[in-house]
Amino acid sequence: MGTVATADVKKPSFVRDWLLTVDHKKIGIMYGVVCLLFFFLGGAAALVIRTELLTPGMPDVVPQADMFNQMFTMHGSIMIFLFMIPMLTAAFGNYLVPIMIGAHDMAFPRMNNLAFWLFVLGGFVFLSSLYFGMPDIGWTAYPPYSIESAGLGLDIWVLGVHILGLSSILGAINIIVTVFNLRAPGMTFNRLPLYVWSSLITAFIQLFGTPALAGAITTLLFDRHFGTHFYDASAGGDPMLYQHLFWFYSHPAVYIMVLPAMGIVSEIIPVFARKPIFGYHAIAYSSIAIGFLGFLVWAHHMFVAGMPLATGIPFMVTSMIIAVPSAIKIFNWLATLWRGSNWFTTPMLFVTVGFIGMFTIGGLGGIFLGTVPVDIHMHDTYFVVAHFHYVLFGGSMMAVLGGLFYWLPKMTGRMYSEKLGKTVFWMYFVGTNLTFFPMHYIGMMGMPRRVFQYDPANGMQIANQIASFGSYLVGAAAIMMVVTIIVSLRSGAKAPANPWGAQTLEWTVSSPPPEHNFIEMPYVTAPPYEFGEAEEQYTPKKSFGA
Amino acid sequence: MDFSWLFPPAINDMAKQVDSLFWFIASIAVFIFVLVEMLLFIFLVRYRRKRPDKQGIALHGNTKMEIIWTLIPALILVAIGVFGSQMTYAIQTPPKDVYTINVTGYKWRWDFDYPEGFKTTNKLVIPEDKSVLFKITSGDIVHSFWIPSMRLKQDAVPGRQTQFWTGPSEKGEYPIVCAEYCGTMHSMMLAKLNVVSTEEFDKFVQSGGKAGGSAADGAGGEGQTLAEQKGCLSCHATDQNKLVGPGWGGMFGKDVKLSDGSTVKYDEKYIIESIIDPAAKTPEGYSPMPPQQVTEEEAKAIAEYIKTLK
Ligand code: HEM
Ligand SMILES: [Cu+2]
Numbered sequence: 001m002g003t004v005a006t007a008d009v010k011k012p013s014f015v016r017d018w019l020l021t022v023d024h025k026k027i028g029i030m031y032g033v034v035c036l037l038f039f040f041l042g043g044a045a046a047l048v049i050r051t052e053l054l055t056p057g058m059p060d061v062v063p064q065a066d067m068f069n070q071m072f073t074m075h076g077s078i079m080i081f082l083f084m085i086p087m088l089t090a091a092f093g094n095y096l097v098p099i100m101i102g103a104h105d106m107a108f109p110r111m112n113n114l115a116f117w118l119f120v121l122g123g124f125v126f127l128s129s130l131y132f133g134m135p136d137i138g139w140t141a142y143p144p145y146s147i148e149s150a151g152l153g154l155d156i157w158v159l160g161v162h163i164l165g166l167s168s169i170l171g172a173i174n175i176i177v178t179v180f181n182l183r184a185p186g187m188t189f190n191r192l193p194l195y196v197w198s199s200l201i202t203a204f205i206q207l208f209g210t211p212a213l214a215g216a217i218t219t220l221l222f223d224r225h226f227g228t229h230f231y232d233a234s235a236g237g238d239p240m241l242y243q244h245l246f247w248f249y250s251h252p253a254v255y256i257m258v259l260p261a262m263g264i265v266s267e268i269i270p271v272f273a274r275k276p277i278f279g280y281h282a283i284a285y286s287s288i289a290i291g292f293l294g295f296l297v298w299a300h301h302m303f304v305a306g307m308p309l310a311t312g313i314p315f316m317v318t319s320m321i322i323a324v325p326s327a328i329k330i331f332n333w334l335a336t337l338w339r340g341s342n343w344f345t346t347p348m349l350f351v352t353v354g355f356i357g358m359f360t361i362g363g364l365g366g367i368f369l370g371t372v373p374v375d376i377h378m379h380d381t382y383f384v385v386a387h388f389h390y391v392l393f394g395g396s397m398m399a400v401l402g403g404l405f406y407w408l409p410k411m412t413g414r415m416y417s418e419k420l421g422k423t424v425f426w427m428y429f430v431g432t433n434l435t436f437f438p439m440h441y442i443g444m445m446g447m448p449r450r451v452f453q454y455d456p457a458n459g460m461q462i463a464n465q466i467a468s469f470g471s472y473l474v475g476a477a478a479i480m481m482v483v484t485i486i487v488s489l490r491s492g493a494k495a496p497a498n499p500w501g502a503q504t505l506e507w508t509v510s511s512p513p514p515e516h517n518f519i520e521m522p523y524v525t526a527p528p529y530e531f532g533e534a535e536e537q538y539t540p541k542k543s544f545g546a
Numbered sequence: 547m548d549f550s551w552l553f554p555p556a557i558n559d560m561a562k563q564v565d566s567l568f569w570f571i572a573s574i575a576v577f578i579f580v581l582v583e584m585l586l587f588i589f590l591v592r593y594r595r596k597r598p599d600k601q602g603i604a605l606h607g608n609t610k611m612e613i614i615w616t617l618i619p620a621l622i623l624v625a626i627g628v629f630g631s632q633m634t635y636a637i638q639t640p641p642k643d644v645y646t647i648n649v650t651g652y653k654w655r656w657d658f659d660y661p662e663g664f665k666t667t668n669k670l671v672i673p674e675d676k677s678v679l680f681k682i683t684s685g686d687i688v689h690s691f692w693i694p695s696m697r698l699k700q701d702a703v704p705g706r707q708t709q710f711w712t713g714p715s716e717k718g719e720y721p722i723v724c725a726e727y728c729g730t731m732h733s734m735m736l737a738k739l740n741v742v743s744t745e746e747f748d749k750f751v752q753s754g755g756k757a758g759g760s761a762a763d764g765a766g767g768e769g770q771t772l773a774e775q776k777g778c779l780s781c782h783a784t785d786q787n788k789l790v791g792p793g794w795g796g797m798f799g800k801d802v803k804l805s806d807g808s809t810v811k812y813d814e815k816y817i818i819e820s821i822i823d824p825a826a827k828t829p830e831g832y833s834p835m836p837p838q839q840v841t842e843e844e845a846k847a848i849a850e851y852i853k854t855l856k
Contacts (some may be wrong), residue, residue, distance in 0.1 A: 014599035056786045058783055058789075059787070062787070064788060065730050065731060065733070065757075065789055065790070066730050069727075069729070069730065069732075094772040125798050128804030136729070136730075138727050142688055142727070143687075144686070144688070144704060145687040145689045145727070145728060145729055148687070149729070209780050210555065233703070233704040233705020233706065234704070234705065237705075238705065238706075239687075239688055239703055239704065239705075240703065242704070249591060273593075273602050274595075274600065274601045274602045275601075275602030275603060275604070275605065276604060276605065276606045278605065278606070278607055278608075278610050279606075280606070280607070280608040281607075282607070282612050301611070302769060304699050304700050304701055304708075305701045305703070306700075306701050306703045306706050307638060308638065309634050309635075309638040310635060310638055312630050312632075312634065313634060316627055316630055316631065316634075317627055320623035320624070320626065320627050321620075321623070323619065323623060324616060324619055324620050324623065327615070327616075327619040328612070328615065328616055330582060331612075331615040332612075333585060334582070334585050334589060335608075335611070337586070337589035337593065338585075338589050338593065339593055339602055339603045339605070340589070340593050340602035340603075341593065341594075341595045341600040341601055341602045342589070342590055342593050342594050342595055342602075343594075343595040344590075344594065344595075352586060352590060353586070353590070356582070356586055357583060357586060358584045359583075360578075360579060361579065364575040364578060364579055367571055367574075367575060367623070367626065368568065368571055368572075368575070369625075370572060371567065371626055371630040371631075372630055372631075372634040373563075373564050373567055373630060373634055373637055373697075374564060374567055374568050374571065374630075376564070376637070376697065376698060376699050376700075377564060377694070377697040377698070377699065378726040379690075379699060379725065380690060380699075380727075381725065419585060427781070441552060444552050444553050445552070445553065445554060445694075446554050446692075446721065446723060448690075448692070448723055448724070448725040449727075450730060450732060450733075451733035452728040452733045453733040453734060454733075455721065458554075461784075476667075478699065530604075531601060531602060531604070532602045532603050532605065533601045533602075533603065533604060533647075534603075534604050535604075535605075537601060
């Protein structure tokens with residue numbers, strides 16, 4: 001009978017095809033979807049916070065003060081541990097790293113699947129605190145308050161962070177081994193796409209940093225339940241020890257959230273400028289510098305935490321030095337745009353006007369905070385909130401969205417609507433600036449972070465209201481982004497293999513790529529950004545500058 | 547030159563110096579910001595793609611340029627670091643004979659111990675013409691002692707003593723804020739700094755810390771001042787909002803349900819008893835308030851104040 005032959009090639013079930021998959025691309029997409037769900041949860045908490053701050057007085061939208069404290073704790077923890085870190089390292093890393101270096105999959109595909117499910121489990125544990133009692137300790141969970149904070153909240157939080165940390169270490173090992181061992185013939189380190197460079201360095205940061213965090217929060221748990229006194233001053237412990245351990249992980253962690261973003265920017269700009277990236281080596285090696293120096297600046301979060309002030313000076317110096325590699329990258333990207341042929345697609349807008357434009361503000365804000373006498377005033381105020389949101393939202397988030405639109409045709413096989421995409425961009429851009437720029441002023445005038453009540457004088461309320469309305473616009477932009485993706489999935493034009501004319505390997509295969517990526521092993525003969533015409537053929541009207 | 551717009555008033559020399567360091571960095575930052583945004587804008591617009599297949603120029607790099615734009619930011623940052631370090635030492639080192647006040651943070655109030663042996667809560671009075679050294683610690687968890695008008699802040703850490711000092715300051719009343727998140731009522735851990743003339747300060751010391759407050763006028767005025775200074779208002783709202791403790795507004799004369807199921811009239815007697823012996827009668831839904839350092843006399847004044855609240 002004719003049906004016999006087709007019986008054994010029947011379509012695999014959804015569970016087998018997706019949930020148990022070992023295909024790095026599917027795992028990457030699953031990470032992305034779950035991360036975006038968390039992004040919406042964390043965003044909802046942010047909108048509650050901003051709504052509360054529309055008025056200076058008592059809690060009025062949340063029923064009580066503790067609930068406000070739980071909101072910013074959940075917001076911070078979700079955004080960092082459940083959105084930004086896994087989105088940049090695991091979602092993008094999984095999808096892109098193997099295919100960009102010409103590998104068929106990750107080095108340890110099964111471990112990859114395990115890491116994903118650990119991530120889901122960790123997220124689930126985190127969210128179970130909605131039921132068991134949310135923690136109210138801030139994402140930093142400083143003792144002694146975190147030790148005496150009542151209820152199960154902190155215990156669940158610690159458990160969640162542990163599971164997520166394990167997942168993150170497994171993911172990092174996978175990326176490191178993959179990049180070292182599975183590169184296609186001809187893919188030397190000097191031909192590695194810059195996103196892969198940044199992922200590799202990020203993976204090393206995760207590997208070395210995460211254990212410090214694990215140590216800090218485990219001892220916290222011991223103090224709570226097993227009668228130890230690591231952080232109990234009355235028994236000879238020291239609360240500052242926790243802060244040292246915590247920031248030894250968490251400052252490098254901010255680079256975990258920004259290096260891959262810089263990698264994405266470095267991928268997108270040369271393609272749409274049709275120029276080789278300016279200073280490939282400088283960009284790659286400055287990431288190494290950041291990865292290394294990132295471990296030497298942690299105490300700039302602790303200038304006023306109880307150390308003698310002068311102890312901060314070496315950390316002021318390292319904080320200044322680490323600003324240099326970031327500046328190098330900005331100038332290199334600008335130089336790549338110079339005499340390019342710049343095509344304004346949605347991803348290009350996100351990484352140029354968005355990332356370069358706003359990360360610059362965040363980085364310059366960091367210089368104020370890195371300078372001890374100025375930080376004494378600014379520390380733990382809304383100025384800091386403005387600074388790191390310019391870096392994380394104006395920077396990393398812009399790159400995430402740029403990358404999402406850039407690789408969407410590859411992942412789904414469908415083009416998105418440029419009109420909708422650009423609308424999303426402008427909503428994000430305006431909303432983000434409205435939300436975070438006034439916060440510099442709010443902090444300088446004397447509003448500490450993590451408060452539901454503030455001084456109504458000095459235009460403080462007006463500035464807070466501008467920030468709140470800005471955040472609603474960002475919320476609308478987030479919804480608009482989902483609409484754009486859904487519209488693209490349902491009615492987008494079929495995507496060709498290489499819609500942007502890019503040169504990295506993922507664009508040499510069909511959209512979406514087949515399982516195992518390459519039918520034939522690719523052989524790499526050139527660096528990834530060989531665009532452009534030689535000077536003679538190039539016909540500028542007038543040369544600019546030099 | 548007054549550098550203080552964008553900041554609360556700067557009330558002493560150190561604050562003014564910090565402001566000028568801020569503006570020094572700000573002018574560099576604005577310059578770099580304008581430079582980057584201008585180049586970005588110009589390059590994007592001037593070199594936008596005109597034909598779909600148009601290529602850019604095949605330019606891979608330029609070592610000389612790259613060295614220049616690495617060195618210039620590095621030198622600028624070194625300059626900032628040098629100024630920053632000098633000022634850091636100045637802020638750290640107090641002069642020889644300073645007037646020392648011990649500061650202790652608690653959930654959620656500030657206690658100030660004066661060398662003459664008395665104590666105030668949430669009310670810090672200092673003379674305008676003296677250098678003052680604050681020795682800061684905490685009685686429970688980490689807080690952060692911040693006087694925005696002095697641009698000074700130090701964490702209050704249990705088991706540790708931190709400090710900052712300030713030179714002569716301008717007269718006036720200024721806020722003191724807790725900048726380290728410390729739980730439920732962190733937002734309301736506020737105190738007042740009162741910089742007064744020398745004579746006024748002497749009076750304040752002679753009265754053992756009673757004078758020199760900003761006594762409110764009208765009925766219950768004394769009670770209001772006490773409620774502010776004793777830290778009551780960091781847990782009790784003056785309206786009907788529920789904070790850590792029940793709100794005071796509109797309660798007087800009503801019946802209160804207690805945690806043991808009985809009811810009691812919310813009158814002067816009940817209020818005073820609740821302050822002096824908090825564990826005796828706890829309203830339903832609350833845990834007993836920690837013991838407060840309030841005399842019966844003072845409790846009476848506070849009850850007068852609660853009477854006036856709607
Ligand atoms: C490049 C990526 C960067 C990211 C992702 C980032 C992120 C953050 C975050 C999340 C915080 C908040 C920590 C808290 O909860 O208090 C923070 C604070 C801080 N950042 Fe950055 N930052 C970056 C770059 C820089 C640079 C280049 C500098 C120095 C020039 C810097 C200096 C500081 C300082 C001193 C603080 C502590 C401020 C305070 O708490 O008073 N940061 N940053
Ligand atoms: Cu406090």
